[in-house]
Structure formats: C-alpha cells, structure tokens
Amino acid sequence: MMRTRESATHGEVVLDIRDLKVAFAAGDTAKLAVKGLDLQVKAGEVVALVGESGSGKSVTSLSTMGLLPPNAMVSGSVEVTGHQVIGLPEERMRKLRATEIAMVFQEPMTALNPVLTVEQQLTEALETHNLAFGQAARDRAISLLERVGIPDAAKRIKQYPHQFSGGQRQRIVIAMALTCEPKVIIADEPTTALDVTVQADVLDLLRELKDDLGVGILLITHNMGVVADMADRVSVMFMGDLVEEGTVQDILYRPQHPYTQALLAAVPRLTDVALTHDDEAGRLEAERVAAAAAADREVVLSAKNIAIDYKVKSGVFRAAEGVSFDVAAGETTALVGESGSGKSTVAKAVLGLLPTAEGELRVQGRDLARLKGKEAKLARRAIGVVFQDPAASLDPRFPIGDCIMEPMVVHKVGSKADRVARAKELLAAVKLPADVLNRYPHELSGGQKQRVGIARALVLDPTVLIADEPTSALDVSVQATVLEMLKEIQADFGFACLFVSHDLAVVDHLADNVVVMKRGQVVEQGPTEQVLHFPQEDYTKELLAAAPVPDPDAQKVRREARHRLLGMGAS
Template sequence: MNAGTTGASTPLLSIRDLAVQYRTGRGLVDAVRGVSFDVAPGEVTAVVGESGSGKTTIAQSAIGLLAANGVIPRGSITLNERRLGTTELVGLPERRWRDLRGLCIGLIPQDPGNSLNPVQSVGKSISESLRIHGRPSRDEVRDRVHALLEQVGIDNPITRAKQYPHEFSGGMRQRVLIAAAIANSPELIIADEPTSALDVTVQRTVLDLLDRLREETGTSILFITHDLAVAADRADSVVVMRDGEVQESGPSARVLARPESTYTRQLMQDAPSFAQTTVRDRASSRTPESPAASAPALPGSAPLLEVRGLRQEFGRGSDPFVAVDDVSFVVPRGTTHAIVGESGSGKTTTGRAIAGFARPTAGSIRVDDLEVTGLRGRQLREFRGQTQMVYQNPYGSLDPRQTLGQALAEPLRNFGIGSRSERSSRVAEVLDRVALPVDYAHRRPRELSGGQRQRIAIARALIIEPELVVLDEAVSALDVTVQAQILRLLADLQSELGLTYVFISHDLAVVRQISDTVSVLQRGQQVEHGVTEQVFTAAAHPYTQRLIDAIPGRSLASGNWII
C-alpha cells in the first residue's frame, strides 16, 4: 500500500485536537489528548501503539461506538463523504449515526471469534447491514451476500452462507467480517487489529484481500494495530501513539525508515521483524561468562530433551484424527528449540506431550534420560517438578482470588518444598528474578498489566527450579515492547540458570530472535527442522518458504524501501 496518493487536497476523514475522557470511580481519566491527523481518499492510515495508547478509543470515536462512560470534551472529527457530504461526527445523535454506520463507515472488529453471532448463519450476519440500509428484496439481499462471500475469497458461497461461525476457521471468520464491513461499499473502513489473532500466512491473506478491495473500490482504511511490521508493509501514513498523545506521524516510508521520536525508535528496536540482533546476542553481551549465553549449542552436544517418532491420535475407531505424526527432534541442554506452524499444525499437542499433560499414541519422549510417556502417578508428579509449562493467556492462567504471593507459593506447597517462611523467601527471590517489586506478592492479578501477569506466570513456572520450560505462545498476546521485555527476561534467565526452552509460536520473527533450533510443523508432520538461522536463510520445504515469505515488515528490515 505504499504507492498511495498522499497529499490529496480534501481528506476523507479529518481529526483535529481530539480529546477523549472516561468517567471512573476516581473521576475523569484522559484517554486521548489533542490528537490530529487525516485519512486521505483511497489510502491507508495506520494508528500504532501499545495497549492503553488510545488507538482503539480514536477508532471508536470515529464510528460513534465510544463506551457509555466515554466523553469527548473537545475536538472535531469530520467525514467528507460523497453521498452525505461533510458531516461533523462529534456530538452526532444516534439516529444520524444509524444512517452513517455501515453505509458510509464500515467496521472490521478485532476478534472474529466473538464478533459473529454463534446462533445466526453467516449469511444473515452479512445481510443485516444491507437490510438496515434499504435493500428490502430478499432475493436482492441473498444475491448480494453470495457476491460478497465470493469477493472476499470464500468458495461455494451459496452453501457457506447457510453455515454458522463455528464451521469456519479464524481466517474465514475474519473474511466474513470484512464482507459485512464492505456490504454497502462505504468510503471508509475502520479495521481494529483485524489480524492480531491470526497465523502469519492467514494474516497475509487477509491483508492482501484488504489491499485488493481498496484498489478496486478506492476505499480508505483507518488501520488500528500494535504491529509496526504490518504498518510498514501496508500503510501509506502512520500515526504513532503513546499515552493518548501522538508521538510522531507522517508518510510510512519516512516515519518507519527515519523515525524522529525516541519512542518510535524504541518500538522499531523492539519489533522482532526489524531486529538486527537476536535476544540471545543481547543476553550474551551482558553476561559473556555464562555458557548458556555463548554461541548457540547445536545438536550433537549433550541433549536434555529427545523426541522420537511422536504420534498423537484423537478419537476412536478405524479412522482417528492424527494431530501429530512421526515428529522427532533433539534439544541440547541450555538451548531453545522452537516449534512453529499454523493453527492446527500440532504445536500445542506436541508441547503438552513433552510436559506430561498428554499421553501420546506412539513414540518416545526422554527428558534427561527419563522416559516421559510411561510415567504415572507419583513419578509423573515428580517429573512435573522438572518440566514446567507457561501458557499463552496471562489473564486466564492466574486465579483471580489468590494474591500473587499465594499463586507463586502454590507449586512449592504442592511439592512439599520448604517451610512457610522459606516459601515466602523464595517468592521474594523469584519476584526479583523477573524484575517485579517484592510487594507485588500482596497484589491480585487484576492489579497487573498483561506483561506483568506473564512475568508472574513465568515466575510461577521457575519457582520450583525446573530444567525444562515449555512456553506455548507465551508472548503472542503482548504488545511489542512488553513482548521484547519478556523475551529479554527469558534469555537472561536461560543465561543465569542454564534453562532449556521449548518455544511454541506461530510468529516466525520472534522464533528467529529467540531460538537456536526449530521444527516446522504442517498438519501434524515435521516438514523441516534444524539450526534456526540455517532454516530461515535456506529453507528447503515450500511450506517453510511460504511461512517465511509471509513475515510482515521484511521490505523495511532488508532496506528495500522506496522513499
């Protein structure tokens, strides 16, 4: 999207000095302060920043969906639309918003899993906007729905329109949301993190679809994202937000290739797609004397984990579903092995088997000469003191009723480790190790940010001093700066403690940053594995090549940027 027409005389959307506040029990809280920028006709403007930066609040204000406790004390949002002319959106009555939403402004929400009515067919969900805006003929609505499904690349639209969201993959559900957003050919589409929950190849497909639709219809897009790599590839202009204020804005090529703001430069440095050094390199520069922080230990050195011929079937009968099929790899002690692939590739199933949470159908898993697959009862319990797992969602992995100190001490109690005072001391030590104040032991999960919660989840896994840690998408839900902090923390802990990691992820840019070796899974089969840098620079399998080609931000990272 970098060949736009920045500089059009009349912007489609013009935001000037916008301020937004939320009413809370503590009074009014500023969410957006004095924000100004334009969205030009036919172009993509990306608003980027961390959680809490105000980017989604701006999007909600521009489509009249601000939360009930939100107020706009000052500022202007002007829409210059061909059908309705120039309209001031701030203060617009709800009756007028009903005329605009869907017809002049379309919305693609973030989560395709929660944005579609589960008891309503896909076709009916798409048709709602058509009916609201004056297509009363049932045949006309049906034909338009089928045409929209075909336009967004969904095969067999007549059959698909009758199906329900649970029968669609995440990428297909996102396409349905795009079809609903463009149903009435609006001039402006607001896309709020539309690909953040998608695999890299599905993300690329959805972004390509938006590109194609924009080129065909001239639609403008206000793109809300925390992913600078996506903004670099797809946006004509960028607005960088922090704490409700604009840090920097302008053409993407200028802002991202030559950032002026210290904050933008930090974001660029933290983004894995743009990184010039690995997380291990940075850990090594701080602690060169540590064996784990030296050059990557490669297969051939002493292994901690050996997986041989792993197979996992689900279901009974003559035709079970094979989730993992003949996967084998070795992880040397003190190194990180990544398992990558799209959703449904068998990554998590493999990780759960390694951690002893699932009994594989066939194959061998050995951790430090202990055969895991045959463990039961007390032996399995003791093994889980040696191998721990950190999950993706830091909001769901902690008991909201427990203090953080109680949550951290629980594994020690379960394994009968130490007295109460000794457990308290170890809680304080592990909090310090993950760079959190000791007094956080008295807080509850709701008082922490997502990144802080993930630090607690990591601390909980480390408190019983395991040798092997399985991390299942442990940073995929985090903003880029928080993600960078967690990755540095993992590298530092590996350097200090000699930990061995199995790192499960669909984010290949992160995998390249943190891992020594990698296995690439496709539909349960290992199609490629080896030293990470070799796999990334000379991938042999077409699937691996396709995954690598889909990594966003590669044009800027390689310097192939036309300014």
C-alpha cells in the same frame, strides 16, 4: 433489487478528525485518554495509527464509530464523509454505520454471532438499511463472500461461524464491513489473532479492496511489519498525544520522535533470508557452525517418532505423526507452523496433558508415556509452563505470592517460609519488587503478569520449560523486555526451553533450533540460522515470506517472493 451507491473520489477526505479530546469520568475525576488529535484519511489510502496499549488508539477508533461508553466526555470534531459524528443522535449514527463507515474487529469469533448463519449476519445489514431484500440480499451476500475469497460461497453461506477457520472468519467479518459499500473502514488489529500466512492473505485482501473500491482505511495496529506492508501514511500515538506523523517511509526509515525510535528499536527483525536465491556458501557456513555447537550437548527432552491421536465421533483423528526432535540444557527449540500444524498438540503431550499413541517421549531419559502415579507426578515436576495469556493463567482471587507458590504447595515442597523465600528470589530474577507478593493480578500490567507467569513456571526449578506463545499478547516494547529476560534467566538457570510460536522474528531472536510443522508432521528442522535464513523446503519459505518486516522496500520484495512461491505472480 440491490441499490448501488456512489464511491468516494480517490484522494477525497473521507475521515477528518480535528482537535479530538476524549476523557472518561471516574468518580470526581476525569482521565484524559485522547489529547487534541488531528488526523485525516483519504479515499484509496491506508493510514496506520500505531502505539502501545493505553496510547489512545482504540478510543480514537470508537470515537469515529460513535461507540464510546456513557462516561466518555468528547470534544472536537469527527467528520465521516462530511457528517459530524460528535453529538449525532444514536438513530442517525446507526444509519452512518455500515453505509458510510464500518469496522473490522480484532477477534473474528467475538465479532460474529455464533447462533446465526453467515447468511443471516450478512443480509441483516442490507435489509436494516433498505439496500436489498430477499433473494437480492442473498445474492449480494454470496458475491461478497466470493469477493473476500470464501470457496464454494453459495453453499457455505448457510453455515455457522464455528464451521470456518480463523482466517475465513476474518474474511467474513471484512465481507460484513463491505455489505453497504462504506467509504471508510476502521481495521482494529485485524490480523493479531492470525497465523503469518493467513495474516498475509488478509492483508492482500485489504490491499485489493483499497485499490479496487477506493475505500479509505484507518489501520490500528502495533505490528510494524503490517504497517510496512499496508500503510501509505503513519500516525504515532503516545499517552493520548499524536507525537509524530508522516509517510510510511519517513516514519519507518527516519523516525524523529524518541518514542517512535524506541518503538522501532524494540521490534524483532528477521533479515537476510534467502528466499529469492540459493546462497550455497552461506548455508554451508551455517551448517558448519551448527555442527560445532552440537558437539557438546546435554539432551534433556527427546521425542522420537511420536504420534498423538484425538478421539472424535467418527473414530480417531491423528493430530501428529512421526515427530522427532530434542532439546538440550540451556537451549531453546522452537516449534513453528500454522494453526492446525500440531505444534501446540506436541507441547501438550510434553506437559502430560495428551497421551502419545506411538513413539517415545523422554525427559531426562524417562519415557513419560510409561510412567504412572508418583513416578509420573515426579517427572512432571521437572517441567514448567508459561501460557499465552498472562491474565487468564493467574487466578484473580489469589495474591501474586500464592499464585507463584501454588506448585510448591501441590508438590509439598518446603515449609511456608521456604516457599515465601523462593517466591521472593524468583520475583527478583524476573525483575519485580518483593512487594508484588501481596498484590493481586488485576493490579499488574500485562508485561508484569507475564513475568509472574515465568516466575511461577520456574518455582520447582524445572529442567524443561514449555513456553506457548508467551509474548503474543504483549506490546512490542514489553515483548522485547520479556524476551531479553527469558534469555538471561535461561543463562542463569540452565533449563531447556520448548518455545511454541508463529512469530518467526521472535523465534530468530530467541531460539537455537527450529522445528517446522505442517499438518502434524515435521517438514524441516535444524539450527535457527540454517532453517530461518537458508530454508530448503517450500513451506518454510512460504512461512518466512509471509512474515512481515518493518521495512517497506524489503517487505515489498518479500511479498512478491511469496506470491511467486504461491504461483500468484508479483504484485
């Protein structure tokens, strides 16, 4: 039989942090990561804790869960529903987790056990905390999956995590957090790994849980659009200090601290989008400007009706079909769409990593599909690539200089002195000092690693650059710096850029043209001003409505427009 628990009264303080200090011992020294933090979360409200990497956000969340490593030295007070967490024995802390406080992690696939069914993972917490057993626990697990929007929950509960999509996995993680009816949920970057439409669905779900169950949510994020969409109050952290706090309107409309102002200034914004009306005059003007810009273009990458197949056990799966677009020198064309839309598949085909089943894919007039041996290798020299994860794309055993020069070694370009000179030239172009050549990847920040990735992509002077989500792993201010640098370098080097992204604000900032993909096909394409600001297709409008903006009032309008497009009604 399932035991029900009493929920917190709306407005009651469920998480109370007072003068929290956290330091980490490192040899004979200690690094102070959190410097006297005060923060409260009440039942039925969302408090957003924002700041860049290293600001102390995640250390604060781990403190509330009692999950800090052994070398952490903690002082101050952290109370969860009246229970003091600091100094609490592990056995008693384990009872608090799930029953009073639970956590939703950033990456759902690492938060779920791949060798256990969803049923086993959901019922484990209920049985561990003596809340339900057997069929009662299974029924509770099914109702939780239904609550978070998993279709056909009674059948799918027997499946494993890999059999669900990314958005469904995140919903399962939220269901796990709710198993024991906690009064506090810590949501640590819960939507970072998700597409904009799936992100919007997960945020809708969290909003429902807050309203219906009265759960207090501490939302940790660097996405100011998510803050505008979800938060009641905002706390801003910088280098371990709480530098500003207030209502979401106060922080996003009237920031006082220079760091908050700089953080908001760095956020790319997608505004003036015609979702709720048809701006015929604006659309015609955008078309006129686009036609004038298209008059003098040097096309270097051209795809005409390409199709791409994957071999699977049952035969062949067509991942993309009838895809056509072109990219000119000095221009950026963005491929956008949800996961599974085919955008990364198309990018891999351009790189020569996947064969095309139909159509023509030409770089500088040469059809890549028909080239063999030395000709194919020579054609691919003209294509550079910047990967999504800057840390994973650099070999940790090699100094930065070797990482940058590796393509020149592979293609036997230049002498050793020529290669070093080229590497130094490109480091200067990406605004890094020459002494970085002798440093190793682990000695650089995320933004510096991505700059190195861009330098390496340019080392053979490519005519086409493929950039696959190159800023999604970066903080907002670092992202802004890298995007501006990409624009400057493109102006200097004149390459054509194929930019793969799900961040439509970044696309609006960087791209000249946009290709919108859905289920392997192009649904809309054209100049950025036309496609992102005067969309014609409902799918494009849904993508745009799902992209959160750092403006609470505008975000509410956009959320209501999305619900109308989906037939959900305004909320």
